[in-house]
Amino acid sequence: MSFLQxxxxxxxxxxxxxxxxxxxxxxxxxxxxxxxxxxxxAAHRMSRGYSRIRQWLIMLFRMLAIAGLVIAASRPLASxxxxxxxxxxxxxxxxxLDRSPSMQQRGAGTGDSKLxxxxxxxxxxxxxxxxxxxxxxxxxNHTPQELESPAALQTLPTAGPASSSADLPVMLQAAxxxxxxxxxxxxxxxxxxxxxxxxxxAESGRWATLRDAFLEFPQGVRFHLLAYPQTAPxxxxxxxxxxxxxxxxxxxxxxxxxxxTRDGGGDEKVPMQVQFEIDGARSVMNVELTGLHxxxxxHRLPIEKSTKRGWGRVSIPADANPDDDDFYFxxxxxxxxxxxxxxxxxxSERPLKLVSGIAPDPALTMKPEVFAADQLxxxxxxxxxxxxxxxxxxxxxxxxxxxxxxxxxxEVVFMPPRQPGSEELFGIRWTDWAGGDDPTVVETWRGDExxxxxxxxxAALPVGQLEIRKYCGxxxxxxxxxxxxxxxPLVARVPTKQGGVYFLATTPAIQDSSLATNGVVLYxxxxxxxxxxxxxxxxxxxxxxxxxxxxxxxxxxxxxxGGQGLSTEYPYHRGVYSSADRLLAVNRPAAxxxxxxxxxxxxxxxxxxxDFVRVNDQAGSxxxxxxxxxxxxxxxxxxxxxxxxxxxxxxxxxxxxxGGTA
Amino acid sequence: MFPDRQTRSFLDATVLxxxxxxxxxxxxxxxxxxxGRHASPHRGASVEFAExxxxxxxxxxxxxxxxxxxxxxxxxxxxxxxxxxxxxxxVLDTSGSMGFxxxxxxxxxxxxxxxxxxxxxxxxxxxxxxxGCVANGLVQNLxxxxxxxHLRLIFDMLEQxxxxxxxxxxxxxxxxxxxIRQRALVIILSDLFIEPDLLASCFQHLRxxxxxVAVFHLLDPLELDFQFRRPMRFVDMEGGPSxxxxxxxxxxxxxxxxxxxxxxxKKVVLESAVDYHRVTIDxxxxxxxxxxxxxxxxxxxxx
Numbered sequence: 001m002s003f004l005q006x007x008x009x010x011x012x013x014x015x016x017x018x019x020x021x022x023x024x025x026x027x028x029x030x031x032x033x034x035x036x037x038x039x040x041x042a043a044h045r046m047s048r049g050y051s052r053i054r055q056w057l058i059m060l061f062r063m064l065a066i067a068g069l070v071i072a073a074s075r076p077l078a079s080x081x082x083x084x085x086x087x088x089x090x091x092x093x094x095x096x097l098d099r100s101p102s103m104q105q106r107g108a109g110t111g112d113s114k115l116x117x118x119x120x121x122x123x124x125x126x127x128x129x130x131x132x133x134x135x136x137x138x139x140x141n142h143t144p145q146e147l148e149s150p151a152a153l154q155t156l157p158t159a160g161p162a163s164s165s166a167d168l169p170v171m172l173q174a175a176x177x178x179x180x181x182x183x184x185x186x187x188x189x190x191x192x193x194x195x196x197x198x199x200x201x202a203e204s205g206r207w208a209t210l211r212d213a214f215l216e217f218p219q220g221v222r223f224h225l226l227a228y229p230q231t232a233p234x235x236x237x238x239x240x241x242x243x244x245x246x247x248x249x250x251x252x253x254x255x256x257x258x259x260x261t262r263d264g265g266g267d268e269k270v271p272m273q274v275q276f277e278i279d280g281a282r283s284v285m286n287v288e289l290t291g292l293h294x295x296x297x298x299h300r301l302p303i304e305k306s307t308k309r310g311w312g313r314v315s316i317p318a319d320a321n322p323d324d325d326d327f328y329f330x331x332x333x334x335x336x337x338x339x340x341x342x343x344x345x346x347x348s349e350r351p352l353k354l355v356s357g358i359a360p361d362p363a364l365t366m367k368p369e370v371f372a373a374d375q376l377x378x379x380x381x382x383x384x385x386x387x388x389x390x391x392x393x394x395x396x397x398x399x400x401x402x403x404x405x406x407x408x409x410x411e412v413v414f415m416p417p418r419q420p421g422s423e424e425l426f427g428i429r430w431t432d433w434a435g436g437d438d439p440t441v442v443e444t445w446r447g448d449e450x451x452x453x454x455x456x457x458x459a460a461l462p463v464g465q466l467e468i469r470k471y472c473g474x475x476x477x478x479x480x481x482x483x484x485x486x487x488x489p490l491v492a493r494v495p496t497k498q499g500g501v502y503f504l505a506t507t508p509a510i511q512d513s514s515l516a517t518n519g520v521v522l523y524x525x526x527x528x529x530x531x532x533x534x535x536x537x538x539x540x541x542x543x544x545x546x547x548x549x550x551x552x553x554x555x556x557x558x559x560x561x562g563g564q565g566l567s568t569e570y571p572y573h574r575g576v577y578s579s580a581d582r583l584l585a586v587n588r589p590a591a592x593x594x595x596x597x598x599x600x601x602x603x604x605x606x607x608x609x610x611d612f613v614r615v616n617d618q619a620g621s622x623x624x625x626x627x628x629x630x631x632x633x634x635x636x637x638x639x640x641x642x643x644x645x646x647x648x649x650x651x652x653x654x655x656x657x658x659g660g661t662a
Numbered sequence: 663m664f665p666d667r668q669t670r671s672f673l674d675a676t677v678l679x680x681x682x683x684x685x686x687x688x689x690x691x692x693x694x695x696x697x698g699r700h701a702s703p704h705r706g707a708s709v710e711f712a713e714x715x716x717x718x719x720x721x722x723x724x725x726x727x728x729x730x731x732x733x734x735x736x737x738x739x740x741x742x743x744x745x746x747x748x749x750x751x752x753v754l755d756t757s758g759s760m761g762f763x764x765x766x767x768x769x770x771x772x773x774x775x776x777x778x779x780x781x782x783x784x785x786x787x788x789x790x791x792x793x794g795c796v797a798n799g800l801v802q803n804l805x806x807x808x809x810x811x812h813l814r815l816i817f818d819m820l821e822q823x824x825x826x827x828x829x830x831x832x833x834x835x836x837x838x839x840x841x842i843r844q845r846a847l848v849i850i851l852s853d854l855f856i857e858p859d860l861l862a863s864c865f866q867h868l869r870x871x872x873x874x875v876a877v878f879h880l881l882d883p884l885e886l887d888f889q890f891r892r893p894m895r896f897v898d899m900e901g902g903p904s905x906x907x908x909x910x911x912x913x914x915x916x917x918x919x920x921x922x923x924x925x926x927x928k929k930v931v932l933e934s935a936v937d938y939h940r941v942t943i944d945x946x947x948x949x950x951x952x953x954x955x956x957x958x959x960x961x962x963x964x965x
Contacts, residue, residue, distance in 0.1 A: 028892060029892060029894055031895045033761070033762065035761070035769075035885065037855075037898045037905070038856075039885075039916050039919045040905050040916060051911075
């Protein structure tokens with residue numbers, strides 16, 4: 001049990017007062033010479049059993065009455081899960097609020113979402129508990145924001161729903177930085193979240209670091225987790241996986257690929273209406289959902305031939321979570337796919353030019369260009385999507401230019417020079433060539449994602465058929481995407497904030513590998529890199545909420561209806577925005593459609609060693625997390641007093657005849 | 663009244679003079695040595711006609727009723743009741759518990775007043791008076807006599823009687839029942855703090871020996887009410903173990919035990935035909951004695 005006025009519990013020793021008074025009273029006895037001892041002895045014999053229990057009961061009820069009074073004055077709280085956490089007023093209370101779309105899930109039979117319920121519960125709880133300072137760190141911008149009062153949680157736009165994902169380690173890091181920078185006293189951190197695995201990234205190494213960091217605070221930090229782990233089995237979400245504008249001689253069309261995800265899956269067929277809206281024109285498609293995911297490839301929506309650029313919305317009927325029931329998209333005439341090839345030998349140049357010049361779609365314009373390394377200073381980087389670099393790693397101005405290119409979302413694939421040097425870029429350095437006459441094969445590769453992932457039909461790329469005769473070693477921090485027999489990396493990715501940097505440990509030259517002869521892998525590899533690079537160049541971009549690489553949100557103007565939030569919050573809310581002459585469709589990240597919930601044991605493990613309490617609530621819950629129960633103790637006191645009085649009542653005296661005769 | 667003119671604290675001349683007009687009667691026939699005012703089991707020469715009896719040779723011819731002979735032509739002898747004096751044996755309990763008194767006087771002081779007054783009244787009407795003091799046993803004993811000097815001895819003994827020791831009243835009463843040769847009036851003055859069953863056998867014994875038994879059951883008001891405000895340590899006046907008690911806690915059980923005892927006592931005295939008087943010692947002893955004497959006068963005449 002927890003108490004708001006814990007210091008009042010210092011009065012609990014008063015419970016012993018009846019006992020002390022009893023003992024003092026015992027010592028104040030009088031002595032009397034008594035004749036009628038036979039009656040006293042008889043009375044003493046009769047005092048066993050109930051009579052003796054009665055004395056103890058009277059004592060007990062008196063002590064209970066005092067205990068009830070003291071506890072009632074200490075303002076007890078009804079919630080046991082708080083433990084003694086709420087014992088004294090915290091100096092600072094930091095609220096980590098998960099605003100991600102999954103928190104918009106409604107509870108059964110209620111209109112309140114998890115986020116709304118969580119905010120109400122937090123406001124109610126904080127108003128009872130009190131604190132010196134209130135700080136909100138929301139899942140969208142991770143910036144600590146001081147609140148005047150807990151009630152502000154109900155009205156603040158930055159506490160409202162957002163379309164961006166939550167990143168709990170980052171939020172905790174922000175909380176840690178706030179505590180450290182402001183030298184706050186005893187701190188309580190309240191986390192309101194739905195425990196989505198994608199938001200918590202429990203496998204991240206940051207958790208261990210954060211745990212150790214919080215343990216170092218001498219003032220002590222308490223963690224309270226207000227969890228809403230319930231899922232909605234019937235919830236359906238929709239996502240546009242691809243949108244393209246195609247034009248023929250007769251007409252223009254927008255090809256939209258969709259993925260509809262049904263939580264929980266199931267074999268039964270569920271009919272569903274999908275509504276498309278482009279420039280105010282609406283159309284409906286009736287579909288049947290089966291299984292977990294239902295994909296629709298290139299649904300054609302005719303548009304005006306003159307409409308080169310536009311935006312639209314796909315929606316399904318409202319269900320448990322309205323935030324994943326629609327998806328915005330923007331389309332434009334696809335930009336030309338410009339690839340810069342820098343190579344030091346013609347054996348590699350030819351295949352690279354071929355794979356980057358053959359368009360997967362006739363409507364696309366491919367522009368492969370070969371540059372020498374020393375000519376790059378004259379290159380216009382703005383419309384470049386991909387750089388294929390075979391040669392020594394650049395340094396100096398060229399290296400800086402490449403870093404900028406990657407930061408704005410460009411893709412770079414490095415291949416080793418014939419004579420590796422000591423140059424280093426993106427933390428990677430080529431070492432020596434290896435291999436001999438006998439070709440080596442690829443032993444493992446990442447087929448689930450990235451450039452070597454399976455095709456849309458589910459078929460794996462024939463990476464295993466490649467023959468690698470020579471390969472170059474590399475050192476530095478990287479993530480191997482394909483590994484040769486023996487453990488040497490063939491394809492490695494360097495972690496970057498934006499864009500992609502890949503290192504291919506061999507070249508397409510015929511003496512090095514069969515990449516050119518078995519061109520499927522190289523073609524898919526290059527085209528996928530090219531597609532990722534061109535995604536940031538078009539006049540119409542699909543953005544994940546919260547991620548604004550290469551964009552200036554301050555210049556955004558909202559053009560879709562149903563606007564939410566302040567203009568500063570645009571990057572975190574789904575919708576279509578215009579920035580200069582470009583259209584930006586902002587939607588929830590794909591990870592938000594993953595409904596996996598972090599296991600309870602895993603959550604406990606994350607906070608191991610920390611002062612941590614957790615309570616599960618559910619959306620629309622009307623019961624408060626905590627409530628004061630001093631009335632119950634006052635009632636207990638009154639009952640104890642009444643019972644004590646009843647036990648103390650003297651028995652009705654019988655008329656006693658004295659002085660009679662027989 | 664006082665042969666040696668010695669003042670006795672337990673005697674009040676005004677009370678004695680007021681009670682002098684009320685005779686002390688025995689409820690049963692007594693066997694005295696001399697003529698008195700009490701009924702005797704034998705025929706005698708009083709003025710009160712008893713019965714006719716057939717003449718048998720040897721009877722005094724002066725007692726023949728000639729009128730009856732004239733009517734019936736048979737010889738009858740006319741017999742009259744005999745009046746005799748009584749032997750009054752006072753049994754005074756001098757055990758430790760008789761020293762208790764919550765108000766002006768103790769039970770033994772009260773008992774002295776009753777015993778002294780009764781002794782005087784009995785002596786004045788020519789009855790023999792004796793006194794036995796009972797504690798662990800028969801501590802002191804004066805057999806009944808009817809002279810004035812003996813009365814002084816009784817007063818002296820009353821004055822010197824001190825409450826001390828345990829009560830062996832039952833044993834002593836059995837002893838008295840056996841040792842008093844003739845029918846007597848046995849008056850017991852005690853708080854009777856012994857089991858009623860024991861007393862019942864004593865009373866039955868006395869009754870079997872044709873004694874007229876009267877009992878003054880002396881109780882203090884505090885013993886009846888048991889009202890205390892603070893925890894008390896009760897020290898046994900008869901030498902037993904002390905008891906520490908919260909009076910408020912045990913008052914109800916004490917009262918229960920007391921009432922049970924009194925009910926049993928009432929049953930015992932009813933079954934034993936004992937002239938029982940429960941006396942609270944804050945009562946006026948004169949009133950108690952008046953009630954006693956008048957009650958006995960109403961019961962007079964049984965032979």
